[in-house]
Amino acid sequence: MSTTDKASTGASHEPAEPAEPAEPGEPGEPGDSAALGDAGAQLSTAPVEDRGPVGIGVIGWARWFWRQLTSMRVALILLFLLSLGAIPGSLVPQTNVDALKVAQWKKDHSSYVGIADALQLFDVYSSVWFSAIYLLLFISLIGCIIPRAWQFVGQLRGRPPGAPKRLDRLPAHTTWRTGRTPEEVLALAKTILGERRFRTEAGTDHVAAEKGYLREAGNLIFHVALIVMLVAFAWGQYFKSEGGKLVLRGSGFSNTLTQYDDFKPGTLFHPDDLPPFSFTLDRFDATYEMSGPQRGTPRDFKAYVTFRDGAHGAPQKREIQVNKPLEVDGSKIYLLGHGYAPIISVTDPSGKVIYKDAVPVLPQDGNLTSTGAIKVTDGYKDKDGKSEQLGFNAVFVPTFAGEGMGTMFSQFPAPLNPQLMLNAFHGSLGVDSGLPQNVYRLDTTKLVPFKDESGQQFKQKLAPGDTMTLPNGAGTVKFEGIERWATFSVTHQPGSGLALAGAIAAIAGLAGSLFIQRRRIWVRAVTGKDGVTVVEMAGLGRSESARLPEELADLAATLHQQAPSAPTAPAEPRVEETPEGERG
Numbered sequence: 294m295s296t297t298d299k300a301s302t303g304a305s306h307e308p309a310e311p312a313e314p315a316e317p318g319e320p321g322e323p324g325d326s327a328a329l330g331d332a333g334a335q336l337s338t339a340p341v342e343d344r345g346p347v348g349i350g351v352i353g354w355a356r357w358f359w360r361q362l363t364s365m366r367v368a369l370i371l372l373f374l375l376s377l378g379a380i381p382g383s384l385v386p387q388t389n390v391d392a393l394k395v396a397q398w399k400k401d402h403s404s405y406v407g408i409a410d411a412l413q414l415f416d417v418y419s420s421v422w423f424s425a426i427y428l429l430l431f432i433s434l435i436g437c438i439i440p441r442a443w444q445f446v447g448q449l450r451g452r453p454p455g456a457p458k459r460l461d462r463l464p465a466h467t468t469w470r471t472g473r474t475p476e477e478v479l480a481l482a483k484t485i486l487g488e489r490r491f492r493t494e495a496g497t498d499h500v501a502a503e504k505g506y507l508r509e510a511g512n513l514i515f516h517v518a519l520i521v522m523l524v525a526f527a528w529g530q531y532f533k534s535e536g537g538k539l540v541l542r543g544s545g546f547s548n549t550l551t552q553y554d555d556f557k558p559g560t561l562f563h564p565d566d567l568p569p570f571s572f573t574l575d576r577f578d579a580t581y582e583m584s585g586p587q588r589g590t591p592r593d594f595k596a597y598v599t600f601r602d603g604a605h606g607a608p609q610k611r612e613i614q615v616n617k618p619l620e621v622d623g624s625k626i627y628l629l630g631h632g633y634a635p636i637i638s639v640t641d642p643s644g645k646v647i648y649k650d651a652v653p654v655l656p657q658d659g660n661l662t663s664t665g666a667i668k669v670t671d672g673y674k675d676k677d678g679k680s681e682q683l684g685f686n687a688v689f690v691p692t693f694a695g696e697g698m699g700t701m702f703s704q705f706p707a708p709l710n711p712q713l714m715l716n717a718f719h720g721s722l723g724v725d726s727g728l729p730q731n732v733y734r735l736d737t738t739k740l741v742p743f744k745d746e747s748g749q750q751f752k753q754k755l756a757p758g759d760t761m762t763l764p765n766g767a768g769t770v771k772f773e774g775i776e777r778w779a780t781f782s783v784t785h786q787p788g789s790g791l792a793l794a795g796a797i798a799a800i801a802g803l804a805g806s807l808f809i810q811r812r813r814i815w816v817r818a819v820t821g822k823d824g825v826t827v828v829e830m831a832g833l834g835r836s837e838s839a840r841l842p843e844e845l846a847d848l849a850a851t852l853h854q855q856a857p858s859a860p861t862a863p864a865e866p867r868v869e870e871t872p873e874g875e876r877g
Contacts (some may be wrong), residue, residue, distance in 0.1 A: 362429065363436025371430040378426055382417035385409065418530060419560050431523055438516045445509050452494040453501035456815035460831035465845045468829045471856040475826050478818035478856045482830075485851050486814060499817040505834075511805025514798055521795035528788035533559040534566065535784045541634055541651055542777045545573035548624075553783075566785070568622035570606070572598040577631055577777045581706055589660060589705055596628050596779050613781070624785040631780070632656050632663055635689055635713050636773035639669050642766050647672035651776040654689045655733050660703035663689045666735040667715070668722050675719070676766050682724075684735045685770070686716040701754075713772050716752045717743040717763055743767065810834055812841055814848065825859050828852070 361367055386394035395415050399406045413420035460466055471478060475498065482500045486493050491502035536553035538546050546552055548570050576597040582590040596613040602621060611619055618625040634651040641647050647669065654665030669683035692705035693712035701714050718740035724730060743751035743764050753761045755772040762769050812834040821827045830852070832845040 359436070362433050365437055368430065368433040368437055371426060371433055374426050375430055378417065378423045381414050385414045387417065388415045431520065434516060434520050438513065442513055445513060449506065453492060453503040453813060455496050455501055456499040456817055460815060460817060460829045463831040463833050465832040465842045466830070467845065467849050468827065469853065470821065470825045470827055470859045472859040473826060473856045475818035475820060478826060478828055479816065481855050482816035482852055485848060489848070491814065498819050499815055502814040505809050505811035507805050508809040508811045511802040511809060514802030515806060518795045518799035518802055522792055522799065525788035525792035525795055529786050529792070531559045531561040532566065532787050533785060534562050535782065537629070537780060537782050539653055539778055539780045540574045541653065542574050542577055545571060546781070547571040548783060568624050569603050570601060570621050572600045574598055574779060577779045579631060594628060594631060623787065624783055627782040627784065629780045629782050632661060632778055633689055633691060633708070634776040634778050635687065636776055637667055638771045638773050639683065640769045641673055642676040642768050652687070653778045654687055659706065661691050661706040662701070662703040665733045668724070670722060670724055681719050682722045684718040684722055684740055686735050688714040708775055711757060711775055713755045714752060715755065715761060715770065716750060719743065719767065810840060814845065828856065
């Protein structure tokens with residue numbers, strides 16, 4: 294016997310009385326809340342839609358606007374608009390991220406600069422329109438949650454509603470007749486439902502039970518978690534800071550704005566928010582796979598630093614690895630990358646060393662083929678005594694394939710056969726113009742290349758210890774050796790822990806709202822016309838599912854074991870009358 298008709302108790306039961314046709318205007322579908330009254334009302338915390346008139350005047354329009362803003366439909370629309378609004382922030386360079394890229398974008402797209410400025414596309418996340426969407430979404434979610442939470446509290450304080458008049462209209466229903474009294478059946482039903490952790494309420498001729506409140510709690514937790522994540526995101530965006538620094542081996546870094554190579558502050562960031570610390574890069578180790586199909590694959594990167602917490606902190610030896618940052622007062626120091634810095638010395642025509650330094654070059658591929666620029670800005674005079682500046686384009690390969698084995702591309706990331714290729718220029722580097730320059734790129738606008746004997750641009754490949762003699766007695770350049778560098782990112786992201794907690798809560802709440810079923814069970818026991826107790830059981834959920842009939846069948850089977858079916862009365866013998874004419 295199915296739960297939509299009879300429970301699978303293994304007994305033969307009499308059918309329930311036939312359902313009467315629905316009255317005009319009464320919904321006839323099973324479980325319809327209008328037909329079931331309080332029994333089918335508010336199985337969720339969704340606020341009841343106000344379909345009445347909004348009134349006339351300012352108050353009426355304000356009520357209408359508030360109802361629209363706090364509807365879930367508008368919240369989803371605002372969430373979609375927020376996602377769309379974030380797209381320009383990833384396509385157009387942002388001022389607070391990279392001002393140089395913004396300037397270059399304006400130069401390359403001069404015809405669109407006016408429109409972009411008017412739409413605040415260079416400051417999307419702090420623009421008026423993005424902030425308005427964000428604020429409206431925040432208000433909308435709060436407006437959605439408050440009535441749901443208030444209604445959920447009322448449901449928790451309330452009791453399961455009484456049984457509807459027609460239990461056979463519910464999607465899961467069963468009935469049988471038993472020899473036990475109605476009072477005994479209802480007492481057994483209440484005990485069984487209580488053991489299954491249903492909240493029960495006894496009525497005149499029935500027991501009402503309800504379960505699955507955590508489903509609605511999951512809905513509320515999910516919505517509250519969204520607000521928590523929005524708050525954490527705003528907090529992080531307003532007060533965050535992120536900066537990068539390239540540090541040579543043996544050099545140090547102090548956590549001040551002037552020490553960073555690049556810095557991205559939040560809107561409300563203040564330099565005093567930077568925690569005071571410093572460190573020195575003592576050693577950097579990198580190991581690679583030496584053979585096999587994975588030759589050259591990185592195996593381990595470690596930066597060994599001497600760390601000092603505060604202005605006068607005691608030195609501490611620490612290690613920083615990839616994905617294992619050093620944490621300081623809410624900030625994290627990440628190891629991002631590494632590379633080489635050829636040590637270059639430059640001698641003027643008189644033999645005086647005017648420049649000696651390790652010059653970092655930037656990797657261009659996985660084998661650390663690197664490029665950079667050497668800029669000699671002060672102290673150089675040519676053989677005629679004229680002050681000039683020198684510039685060199687540099688290509689460095691840690692492992693050169695060998696003469697005749699191809700171009701300047703490294704064959705392995707470790708320095709097994711290091712070589713340095715230099716192109717030499719003289720003139721003005723343009724560093725005195727006041728405009729920012731890329732330290733890894735040479736601006737040759739006001740530079741003149743040195744020429745070799747054939748009239749071609751002068752260039753030379755050097756191994757460590759080699760010296761390059763510039764044409765026309767202009768001096769010498771020596772490749773002294775190789776130094777290592779590592780890049781570090783110092784990030785301070787307040788609200789990240791709060792965002793993580795919100796994300797976990799949102800997942801937990803969503804899982805609860807998806808997998809927990811809110812359902813109600815009613816058991817009615819009344820004395821039939823023949824004096825035998827008629828038992829009816831029915832269930833109702835937010836939406837029909839396979840689990841509700843199964844659960845009702847299990848409950849009915851358990852109850853049937855203690856209140857078994859009454860034996861069916863034997864049918865009376867049928868006597869047929871004989872016509873008078875045939876009596877004999």
